[in-house]
Amino acid sequence: MPQIDYYFFTISPWAYLGGDRLERIAEAHGAEIAYKPVNPGAVFKAHGGLPLDQRPQARQDYRLQELARTQKKTGLPLTIHPAHFPTNPAPASYAIIAADKAGGGDLGQLVRNILAACWAEERDIAQDDVIADCLEAAGFDRGLATSGMLAGAETFERYTEEAVQRGVFGSPYYLVDSGQHFWGQDRLDDLEMHLSGKI
Numbered sequence: 596m597p598q599i600d601y602y603f604f605t606i607s608p609w610a611y612l613g614g615d616r617l618e619r620i621a622e623a624h625g626a627e628i629a630y631k632p633v634n635p636g637a638v639f640k641a642h643g644g645l646p647l648d649q650r651p652q653a654r655q656d657y658r659l660q661e662l663a664r665t666q667k668k669t670g671l672p673l674t675i676h677p678a679h680f681p682t683n684p685a686p687a688s689y690a691i692i693a694a695d696k697a698g699g700g701d702l703g704q705l706v707r708n709i710l711a712a713c714w715a716e717e718r719d720i721a722q723d724d725v726i727a728d729c730l731e732a733a734g735f736d737r738g739l740a741t742s743g744m745l746a747g748a749e750t751f752e753r754y755t756e757e758a759v760q761r762g763v764f765g766s767p768y769y770l771v772d773s774g775q776h777f778w779g780q781d782r783l784d785d786l787e788m789h790l791s792g793k794i
Contacts, residue, residue: 597626597790598772602758603706604635605687605720606680607766608673611710612665613780617769618703620783624790626771630695630702632688634755635766642764647681665781672715679719685751686740687720690730692750693743700734708732 599621603610621628639645647655659675666673687709694705708729712718718725727737761770769777769786777786788794 597624598629599626599786600629600631600761600770600772602631602633602754602763602766602768602770604638604766605632605684605691605706605709606635606682606713607710608662608714609665609765609780610767611707611714612662612669612671612673613767613783614669614671615703615707616780616783617767617786620787620790624787626790628703630691630706631754631758632684632691632706632751633758633763633766634688634751635684637755638758638763638765641759642762644764674714674717677713678717679721680713682713682719683721685721685748686723686744687726687729688751689744689747690726690740692747692754693739694730694733694735696743696746697735697739699736700730702733705729705733705735 599617601617617628620626636646662673662675691702691705691709694700695702709720709726712725712729713720720726723740726740730739731737762776763770765778767780769782771786771789773789775789777783785794
């Protein structure tokens with residue numbers, strides 16, 4: 596069974612715009628997904644990336660055009676300038692990690708709920724009540740928003756260090772156990788072709 600390590604930032608619009616395509620691709624090819632939220636700042640720092648507000652204006656302007664085009668292609672609702680971006684990605688990341696450990700719900704749905712809360716619903720995903728709502732909607736215990744903080748923090752740091760060591764430099768990032776790397780939701784077609792043995 597192929598393994599896909601899915602590294603992502605819980606505040607990434609590009610991860611949000613991937614929708615549920617990763618899950619559908621994995622299901623079609625019998626692949627298993629390991630959801631691994633990571634720290635954007637540490638990933639950028641390790642591999643020469645810059646936080647959005649430190650990028651040249653031309654790159655910031657291009658990003659806005661790309662977001663608008665991608666939103667139209669996917670049909671997903673998107674607020675290009677959400678009310679709570681940037682925000683602290685760590686609490687939502689801890690909750691995802693805690694939910695993964697606890698089981699009992701749909702982890703892919705939880706990740707999508709959190710991303711949508713930021714990019715479609717203009718909610719602050721650093722707030723416990725928002726995270727709890729996302730957990731509950733994906734079939735998990737609302738209490739995981741706070742009960743898994745310590746273990747979640749330790750695993751979040753480990754995932755981030757692991758991502759840096761493996762060459763992850765952005766979000767979303769899909770790393771297959773074949774050794775192939777795919778960066779960005781716009782490379783999901785390539786990921787699917789790889790799992791099909793075509794590339």
